[in-house]
Amino acid sequence: MWRLVLVAIVSEQWCWTRCSSALGIGIALLWMPGAIAATSTLKDSPKALVDEAWQVIYKSYIDQSFNQLDWRSIRTDLLAQPYPNREAAHRVIQQTLMRLNDPYTRFLPPQEYSQLLLQTQGQQVDVGITLVESGELFRVSRIQAGSVAAKSDLKVGDEILAINGRGSDRLTLERATLALRGPAGTRLRLLVRREGKAQPFSIELTRAGDIPRTVNFQTLTVGQQRVGYIRLSGFNSRSVQQMKEAIDVLKGERVQGFILDLRHNPGGLLEAGIEITRQWLDSGVIVRIQQHQGEEAIRARHTAISQLPLVVLVNQTSASASEILAGALQDQGRATVVGTRTFGKVRVQAVHEMGDGSALVVTIARYLTPRGTDISAGGITPDVIVATDPTVDLELRLNPNLLARPTDPVMVKALELLNTKISDRRSANVP
Numbered sequence: 001m002w003r004l005v006l007v008a009i010v011s012e013q014w015c016w017t018r019c020s021s022a023l024g025i026g027i028a029l030l031w032m033p034g035a036i037a038a039t040s041t042l043k044d045s046p047k048a049l050v051d052e053a054w055q056v057i058y059k060s061y062i063d064q065s066f067n068q069l070d071w072r073s074i075r076t077d078l079l080a081q082p083y084p085n086r087e088a089a090h091r092v093i094q095q096t097l098m099r100l101n102d103p104y105t106r107f108l109p110p111q112e113y114s115q116l117l118l119q120t121q122g123q124q125v126d127v128g129i130t131l132v133e134s135g136e137l138f139r140v141s142r143i144q145a146g147s148v149a150a151k152s153d154l155k156v157g158d159e160i161l162a163i164n165g166r167g168s169d170r171l172t173l174e175r176a177t178l179a180l181r182g183p184a185g186t187r188l189r190l191l192v193r194r195e196g197k198a199q200p201f202s203i204e205l206t207r208a209g210d211i212p213r214t215v216n217f218q219t220l221t222v223g224q225q226r227v228g229y230i231r232l233s234g235f236n237s238r239s240v241q242q243m244k245e246a247i248d249v250l251k252g253e254r255v256q257g258f259i260l261d262l263r264h265n266p267g268g269l270l271e272a273g274i275e276i277t278r279q280w281l282d283s284g285v286i287v288r289i290q291q292h293q294g295e296e297a298i299r300a301r302h303t304a305i306s307q308l309p310l311v312v313l314v315n316q317t318s319a320s321a322s323e324i325l326a327g328a329l330q331d332q333g334r335a336t337v338v339g340t341r342t343f344g345k346v347r348v349q350a351v352h353e354m355g356d357g358s359a360l361v362v363t364i365a366r367y368l369t370p371r372g373t374d375i376s377a378g379g380i381t382p383d384v385i386v387a388t389d390p391t392v393d394l395e396l397r398l399n400p401n402l403l404a405r406p407t408d409p410v411m412v413k414a415l416e417l418l419n420t421k422i423s424d425r426r427s428a429n430v431p
Contacts (some may be wrong), residue, residue, distance in 0.1 A: 003015060003127050008190070010373050010413045015051075016229070020120050021164065023122055026345065029037075034369045038115070039084055042242070043268070043285050043419065045083070045255070046083035046084070046085060046086050046089035047079065047081075047083050048355070049081060049083075049086065049089045049090075049093065049125065049354060049355070049356060049358070050079070050089050050092055050354075051075070051078070052061075052073045052354060052355070053093045053096070053097075053354070054078060054197045054317075056094075056360050056362055056364060057071065057097075057100070057105075057337050057360075058072075058075075060350060060362055060364050060413050061100070061105070061362055061363065061365070062291065062363050062364050062365060062427065063099020063100070063102075063292075063362070063384050064292055066100060067101050067102070069099060069100070069392075074096065074099075075140075078092065078096065078130040080226055081426070083400060086265070086356055088258050089257045090107065090109055090358065091341045093107045093360070094106070094107045095358075103342075104184050104347045104349055104361065104363050105361060105362050105363045106360075106361050107358065107359075107360055107361075108358055108359040108360070108361060109358050110178075110181050110356065110357035110358050113353075113357065113359040114357075116359070118338050119296075122174070125181065125182070125183075125184050125207045125208065125399065126181045126207070126208035127147060127148040127180060127205045127207055128140060128143055128144035128146075128148055128149040128150060129142070129143060129144075129147075129148045129149045129180055129190055130142035130144075131176055131177060131180075132173075133173055134159055134203070136168065136169040137160060137168045137169065137193075138159070138168050138171075138173065138176055139157065139158070139160070140154060140156050140157065140158045140159075140160065141156065142154070142156065143156055147208065147341045148205050148207065148208055148264070149205060152203055154190070154192065154203055154206055155194065156196050156206075157191065157194075157195065159193040159194070159230065160190055160191070160192060161191040161192065161193055161200055162189075162190070162191035163176055163179045163180065163188070163189070163190060164179060164188065164189050165189065166425065167272050173354075175355055175356065175357070176381060178356075178357045179205075182207050183207065183209075183237070184207055184208060184209030185206065185207065185208075185209075185237045185238075186205055186206070186207050186257065187205065187206050187207070188204070188205045188206075188207060189202060189203075189204050189224055190202065190203045190204075190205070197241055201376055205423055208301055209268075212234070212236065213232040213238070213242065213245050213421070214233050214235065214236055214238070214239045214242065214268070214400070215230065215231070215232055215239060215242035215245075215246050215288065216230075216231050216401050216403055217229060217230040217231070217235075217249070217250060217403075217404050219250060219253050219255060220406060222406070222413075222415050222419065223419070224256045225256050225257070225266065225418075225419055225422055226253065226254060226256055227255055227256065227257055227258070227259060227415065227418060228246075228247075228250030228251075228253070228255035228257070228258045228259070228308075229244070229258075229259045229261065229400075229404065230246050230250070230258060230259070230260050230261065230402075231403055231404065232246075232260065232261065232262055232265055232276070232322075233264070233265055233401065234266070234268040234400065234402035235267060235268025235272035235273045235276070235321045235322075236268050236269055236271045236272065236274070237269060239268065239269070239272045239276065240272050240275045240276055240279075243276050243279055243307065244279060245399050246317055247279065247303035250307070251305075251306060251308075254396075255308070256308065256309070256395075256422045256425075257308050257309035257310065257311075257418045258306065258308055258309070258310045258311070258424045259310075259312075259313065259411070259414050259415070259418060260280075260310060260311070260312045260313070260335070260417075261312075261313045261404055262312060262313060262314050262318045262322045262326055263313050263314060263315040263317070263318060263339065263393075263396055263404075263410070264317050264318070264396050264397045264400070265316065265317075265318050265319075265321075265322040265361065266317060266318075266320065266322070266343075267319050267320025267321045267322060268320075268321055269321070269324040270321055270324070270348075272288070272321065272322075273320075273321030273322070273324050273325050274298055274321075276325060277300070277324065277325050277328050277329070278303050278304065278308060279302055279303070279304060279305050279306070280300055280302055280306065280322045280325075280334060280335070281306035281328055281329060281332055281334050281346075282300055282302050282303070282307070282327060282333045283300050283302060284299065284300055284328075284370060285297045285300075285328070285331075285370035286298045286299060286300055286328045286334075286370065287327070287328060287338050287367050287368070287369070287370070288365050288367060288368040288369070288370065288372060289348060289363040289365050289366075290365055290367070290368065291364060296315055297370075305326060305429055306415065309334060309340055309396050309418055309421035309422055309425055310326075310329065310333045310334060311337075311417055311418045311421075312330070312336070312337045312338070312343050313337075313338055313339050313404075313410055313411075313414055314316065314337060314338075314339040314340070314341075314380065314382060315339050315340045315342070315388060315393070315410075316341060316342065316343060316378075316379070317343060317397070318339075318341075318342040318343060319342065319343035319344075320345045320382075321325040321344045323342050323344075323345065323346075323375060323379065323380055324367065325368070326342065326380055327367065327369035327373070327375065328370055330369075330383065331369050331370040331371045331373070332370055334398050336383045336384065336417055336421070337380065337382040337383050337384075338382050338383065338384045338386055338410060338413055338414050338417065339382050339385070339386055339388070339410050339413065340382065340386070340387070340388060341373070341378055341379040341380065341385075342379035342380040343379050344375050344377065344380075345376075346366050346367055346368070346374060346375055346376040346381045347363050347365075347366050348364055348365035348366060349361045349362060349363055349369055350364045350369055351361050384413060384417065386409055386410045386413045387409065388409070389408060389410075390402070392405070392408045392409070392410075415426060
């Protein structure tokens, strides 16, 4: 399974962004056919994990010189070593990736990968199925009452031929049980064989659970103006809908302009960042993605739900998808950006989910703003630079759901600029 991500290191914590291959940005996210085949005889062994990691880098890494390493020779050396257990394989994978000298390409043990999924998608949940071994396959031995599975067509006694496209004969019971779990809101696909039915059939289940809220908003009255304030603290699978709801509610309250606060937003799902940009930007390029195969531009689709004046707030920990959003709105003249320079995260990663519940994060591309600006040297420079109040900054950093106060120096400047935009719009008789 491939997932496209942007990664930012902020305050020594990893912050992540993901998007599915269905996004259509011209990047090869599926497993690509390579010159060297995987070693099928190593199936389910620690050495198979090492070889799988090598294959992922070989087929997708952005630097095809592999930091001037002989990557094929490295494979020979790796497969010649003994690996007594998975932990030994994990250590060797980590050591090998360090030789690429790329801080964003790294190995995640199962626990760290679970934390990544929690950050981007929310609670890890299952669907209420208990499996037991049935020859080389698995059989459903129990379905929890009231669970997602209980509301489906799945029945006790059904044989599971495949989980998310991976054949049961290639999985241990432990790995199959892990594969049933995943982030809330994600889908689980099962290929099922039932006694009395001639052909296997598919069942698709959607995992249910809580996903953290990332959008909070309020209406501010400043003089004669009504302003909609929205704080976006991250990008997860619910952020797009929450942003739409916030804009619709504030428009219903007849606000005359918006402040979009991206301070201390380290990123999240790339797909969510692009779709939220489309809610504010009606046309033009959103971001340019560069791979060694070439460049692809992702564009707006005339789906903006507000054309009202907009000011965007950023700071030094606004990163990844936040920078895509702010950079697009700034370059296209849609918003005035206020605050301090952003983090400057411009590498694009793909996450390969390994068979034992671990994952490999691989740099596959980099991104540029619509005008082609590479922000790696210093992030996005605001149109108006305003120093941060340390007390306010700490409050916002510690509480992602906190709404900024009108007395916040950055907010004061934003309200002043927005007031001018609103007045200019009124003078020009723009509806």
